[in-house]
Amino acid sequence: xxxxxxxxxxxxxxxxxxxxxxxxxxxxxxxxxxxxxxxxxxxxxxxxxxxxxxxxxxxxxxxxxxxxxxxxxxxxxxxxxxxxxxxxxxxxxxxxxxxxxxxxxxxxxxxxxxxxxxxxxxxxxxxxxxxxxxxxxxxxxxxxxxxxxxxxxxxxxxxxxxxxxxxxxxxxxxxxxxxxxxxxxxxxxxxxxxxxxxxxxxxxxxxxxxxxxxxxxxxxxxxxxxxxxxxxxxxxxxxxxxxxxxxxxxxxxx
Amino acid sequence: xxxxxxxxxxxxxxxxxxxxxxxxxxxxxxxxxxxxxxxxxxxxxxxxxxxxxxxxxxxxxxxxxxxxxxxxxxxxxxxxxxxxxxxxxxxxxxxxxxxxxxxxxxxxxxxxxxxxxxxxxxxxxxxxxxxxxxxxxxxxxxxxxxxxxxxxxxxxxxxxxxxxxxxxxxxxxxxxxxxxxxxxxxxxxxxxxxxxxxxxxxxxxxxxxxxxxxxxxxxxxxxxxxxxxxxxxxxxxxxxxxxxxxxxxxxxxxxxxxxxxxxxxxxxxxxxxxxxxxxxxxxxxxxxxxxxxxxxxxxxxxxxxxxxxxxxxxxxxxxxxxxxxxxxxxxxxxxxxxxxxxxxxxxxxxxxxxxxxxxxxxxxxxxxxxxxxxxxxxxxxxxxxxxxxxxxxxxxxxxxxxxxxxxxxxxxxxxx
Ligand SMILES: Cc1cc2nc3c(=O)[nH]c(=O)nc-3n(C[C@H](O)[C@H](O)[C@H](O)COP(=O)(O)OP(=O)(O)OC[C@H]3O[C@@H](n4cnc5c(N)ncnc54)[C@H](O)[C@@H]3O)c2cc1C
Ligand SMILES: NC(=O)c1ccc[n+]([C@@H]2O[C@H](COP(=O)([O-])OP(=O)(O)OC[C@H]3O[C@@H](n4cnc5c(N)ncnc54)[C@H](OP(=O)(O)O)[C@@H]3O)[C@@H](O)[C@H]2O)c1
Numbered sequence: 001x002x003x004x005x006x007x008x009x010x011x012x013x014x015x016x017x018x019x020x021x022x023x024x025x026x027x028x029x030x031x032x033x034x035x036x037x038x039x040x041x042x043x044x045x046x047x048x049x050x051x052x053x054x055x056x057x058x059x060x061x062x063x064x065x066x067x068x069x070x071x072x073x074x075x076x077x078x079x080x081x082x083x084x085x086x087x088x089x090x091x092x093x094x095x096x097x098x099x100x101x102x103x104x105x106x107x108x109x110x111x112x113x114x115x116x117x118x119x120x121x122x123x124x125x126x127x128x129x130x131x132x133x134x135x136x137x138x139x140x141x142x143x144x145x146x147x148x149x150x151x152x153x154x155x156x157x158x159x160x161x162x163x164x165x166x167x168x169x170x171x172x173x174x175x176x177x178x179x180x181x182x183x184x185x186x187x188x189x190x191x192x193x194x195x196x197x198x199x200x201x202x203x204x205x206x207x208x209x210x211x212x213x214x215x216x217x218x219x220x221x222x223x224x225x226x227x228x229x230x231x232x233x234x235x236x237x238x239x240x241x242x243x244x245x246x247x248x249x250x251x252x253x254x
Numbered sequence: 255x256x257x258x259x260x261x262x263x264x265x266x267x268x269x270x271x272x273x274x275x276x277x278x279x280x281x282x283x284x285x286x287x288x289x290x291x292x293x294x295x296x297x298x299x300x301x302x303x304x305x306x307x308x309x310x311x312x313x314x315x316x317x318x319x320x321x322x323x324x325x326x327x328x329x330x331x332x333x334x335x336x337x338x339x340x341x342x343x344x345x346x347x348x349x350x351x352x353x354x355x356x357x358x359x360x361x362x363x364x365x366x367x368x369x370x371x372x373x374x375x376x377x378x379x380x381x382x383x384x385x386x387x388x389x390x391x392x393x394x395x396x397x398x399x400x401x402x403x404x405x406x407x408x409x410x411x412x413x414x415x416x417x418x419x420x421x422x423x424x425x426x427x428x429x430x431x432x433x434x435x436x437x438x439x440x441x442x443x444x445x446x447x448x449x450x451x452x453x454x455x456x457x458x459x460x461x462x463x464x465x466x467x468x469x470x471x472x473x474x475x476x477x478x479x480x481x482x483x484x485x486x487x488x489x490x491x492x493x494x495x496x497x498x499x500x501x502x503x504x505x506x507x508x509x510x511x512x513x514x515x516x517x518x519x520x521x522x523x524x525x526x527x528x529x530x531x532x533x534x535x536x537x538x539x540x541x542x543x544x545x546x547x548x549x550x551x552x553x554x555x556x557x558x559x560x561x562x563x564x565x566x567x568x569x570x571x572x573x574x575x576x577x578x579x580x581x582x583x584x585x586x587x588x589x590x591x592x593x594x595x596x597x598x599x600x601x602x603x604x605x606x607x608x609x610x611x612x613x614x615x616x617x618x619x620x621x622x623x624x625x626x627x628x629x630x631x632x633x634x635x636x637x638x639x640x641x642x643x644x645x646x647x648x649x650x651x652x653x654x655x656x657x658x659x660x661x662x663x664x665x666x667x668x669x670x
Contacts, residue, residue, distance in 0.1 A: 001276070001314065001319070001663050001667035002276050003276065003607075003630055003631040003667065004276050004314070004537075004539045004601060004631045005275070005539065005601060005606065005607040005631055006275075006276070007607060007631075009667065031607065085666060132279075133320055134301075134319060135278045135279040135280060135301070135320030135321070136276075136277075136279065136663070177268050177279075178268065178279050179268050179278040179279035179319060180279075219536075219601070219602070219607075220536060
């Protein structure tokens, strides 16, 4: 169960090697989280991630999960919920794709869309149903600022995140009043922390900062979280920039 | 699958405690009789059931996510009064304040006290004073009568609804001659002066509580009160003609507080439904802990931490301190002979979670405990330290409810 300050005791991380997901897991383990399910494609990295979280004192279980294999989602994820309470589902899988190459390789572009959008829709619906039966829990969906407005530099990825973002907003409204809380997180470009622990460019952020924003959002039961915070204003301004000008603005890759 | 018609059913309700944190959805059933309560209990789903009074407990004790919650406020009849023996029998959903208002014209007052809480909620939260007997609905749907001294009785007092549903209680009554208390206040420059006064042989009084500022100069106000006998009413006072009359207007004291007289607590129905300050949308966290007698230095330490310069505790603005005369009998009973400290802090206060964890450690180290009925955030590992008889409670529960039918968000969170 989550406590009065929104700290969960159990976490299901979809995208078990995600930098943001693992930073969040570490942060939550330092509070109340004791059980972590890492769902992801089996790999040495996934096993290593499980080992590192065990080192922090959590009980970690690994669940094989491929976003593209949507037929297997109900069974795979259902098993996690059957085993115990899940207070927080963090939907952190996603691929940025390679915009330049994917434009001339439609099947590759489709894989980006399927991973980030349809795969996420499927996993989110399965988890939302289970959370609803449980009567409590949070579903945190990692969207992106790239989904705010189409940009030349990353519109394949951006459009998949735009779809996911709208989906998650609607799901949050559908679940309003059910005890289940849906939170959409929109980070700017996320880079590992530099030497000083801070990202170099303005409006870029670090996995740790996103994790902190997620913890705060859980406490406040926020519906939308921007990281860094001022990105909310920037995005709202950018929404009104005329197309010809918007086209020429430089954008950091996601 | 998701977004299913669960929502369309009005009987599902999102519930919280008084702190309005950590909501969860449950099937809220409002039985109007013991038989309906038993029926609802037997018809529960796989996530069990828990009883609930008026939801005044601060944390998640009266919630059961995804399961059944038996809201007992419709079970509010007074079913028996024995004036000679001085006992009253009432159903568990009876508000103790309403009970007191009903009995006052007869010159009787429940020893359990009076307030907005229900009889069942008070018992389950550990206020067992003056409770003689209770009727408990068990996991099998059968009910039984328990008397004080029965292990199940003791475990039910403070048992947070996890031993069963209290259906009715027999409460001891004491005579009162007037509807008033005489109140005295004493002011102290700081908490140390208050505690020095309190431990320095001040005679104990039935109602005594102190309020300590956590900001500003940290002043303390001690309020003590004692029931006023008829002869103690000032001459010419209106109440001399009708010493047991209820206050005329709900919410307005019958008389000005002049002369230090004030109505017995719980008598005057609060005009505002919730006596809790508004903390914005974020709700609040209620912290209530007991510190044993003789560990006053620990109590002082807690107060100093609370009022510290950068302390998140300052957001609570003031703390309440009470003297507790006797410990509780049951394995989960909260009261400890000594001291009780409480405060409400807005849930949004930065750093509050870690700060309260530090307080927990201090309380546990002093042999004290946190009140589970108000708790919403204790670290489960500290539970056996604070409640050394936890295993006895678990054993008893396993014997009367082997399939853990009675479950709450609190029992899940703390692994009770
Ligand atoms: C400063 C302060 C002082 C207080 N002083 C007193 C006092 O002197 N005396 C006093 O009695 N109370 C006192 N209370 C209130 C007490 O602590 C509880 O909050 C209150 O008793 C719960 O109210 P409720 O009836 O709404 O129960 P709820 O909040 O709905 O439930 C509380 C717990 O009781 C269980 N429960 C409720 N009804 C039943 C039932 N019929 N059978 C089994 N379990 C049940 C619930 O499962 C839950 O675990 C005080 C509270 C505060 C904040
Ligand atoms: N990084 C940024 O700048 C940024 C900015 C905004 C938003 N976001 C979003 O935030 C989320 C997390 O970002 P991050 O930086 O932590 O990402 P990351 O470190 O690159 O991790 C991505 C995760 O997605 C998993 N994944 C990819 N395809 C999958 C599939 N088909 N099935 C299952 N898992 C799959 C990866 O697993 P494998 O190990 O198996 O590949 C990995 O765990 C993503 O949704 C991302 O789009 C990122």
